[in-house]
Amino acid sequence: MKTILLTHQKGGVGKTTLCFNLAMNLAKEAKVCVLDTDYQGSLINLKEVISDFEITTDVSVLNSDKYDFLFIDTPPYLSDQLPGLIQKSDVIIVPTKAGVLDVMAIQSTISLIEQNNALDKALVVLNMIKPNTTLTNEVKSQIKVTIANTMINDLVVFTRSVLTSGVQQSKKAQRLLDKLTKEVLVKLIN
Ligand SMILES: Nc1ncnc2c1ncn2[C@@H]1O[C@H](COP(=O)(O)OP(=O)(O)O)[C@@H](O)[C@H]1O
Numbered sequence: 001m002k003t004i005l006l007t008h009q010k011g012g013v014g015k016t017t018l019c020f021n022l023a024m025n026l027a028k029e030a031k032v033c034v035l036d037t038d039y040q041g042s043l044i045n046l047k048e049v050i051s052d053f054e055i056t057t058d059v060s061v062l063n064s065d066k067y068d069f070l071f072i073d074t075p076p077y078l079s080d081q082l083p084g085l086i087q088k089s090d091v092i093i094v095p096t097k098a099g100v101l102d103v104m105a106i107q108s109t110i111s112l113i114e115q116n117n118a119l120d121k122a123l124v125v126l127n128m129i130k131p132n133t134t135l136t137n138e139v140k141s142q143i144k145v146t147i148a149n150t151m152i153n154d155l156v157v158f159t160r161s162v163l164t165s166g167v168q169q170s171k172k173a174q175r176l177l178d179k180l181t182k183e184v185l186v187k188l189i190n
């Protein structure tokens, strides 16, 4: 089983949205589980309506052999649990918006990943990109870890995705999601 952690000490950056959509996308071809470690307004509340993948709050799933992929969604703060989850994960996705202040805000999450010797597993994903945004070199140089080539646009279909079982109704969103999924898979085998 490959484990993919989504983390950032701030709320509203897209952890839960990307977790859901990546899980949904891989569930088309693999056995997928989401471990929800955020108990406030989060994916576990959708357990009854999601049939494509499993959702649990039980951390013993970390040692399960029932799934091909385990995604872990985390709360908007650096929990005591996080160092252990970082160590158990194969890829660590840190979603962020692309503004200078947003990028500066990922530093404490990145530091914690660094303290756990896991920088090489980290992948920063720029999310909620507005039309015609290009990332300045100034912003890029602030980030010490790999930035995913795929930038996820700000699209209404992502906002609705948890109610509509994904983003396949939007070609553009699905293409972005497929590209990001591929990047995550490549990172998993490297
Ligand atoms: N790419 C995107 N395009 C449009 N809305 C998005 C996108 N990613 C996230 N959102 C919206 O932004 C808000 C915060 O996302 P969420 O996944 O809950 O963040 P987090 O889990 O980090 O707190 C939600 O309303 C979500 O629907």
Ligand SMILES: [Mg+2]
Pocket (backbone or CB within 6 Å): 015, 016, 017, 038, 042, 074
């Ligand atoms: Mg969340």
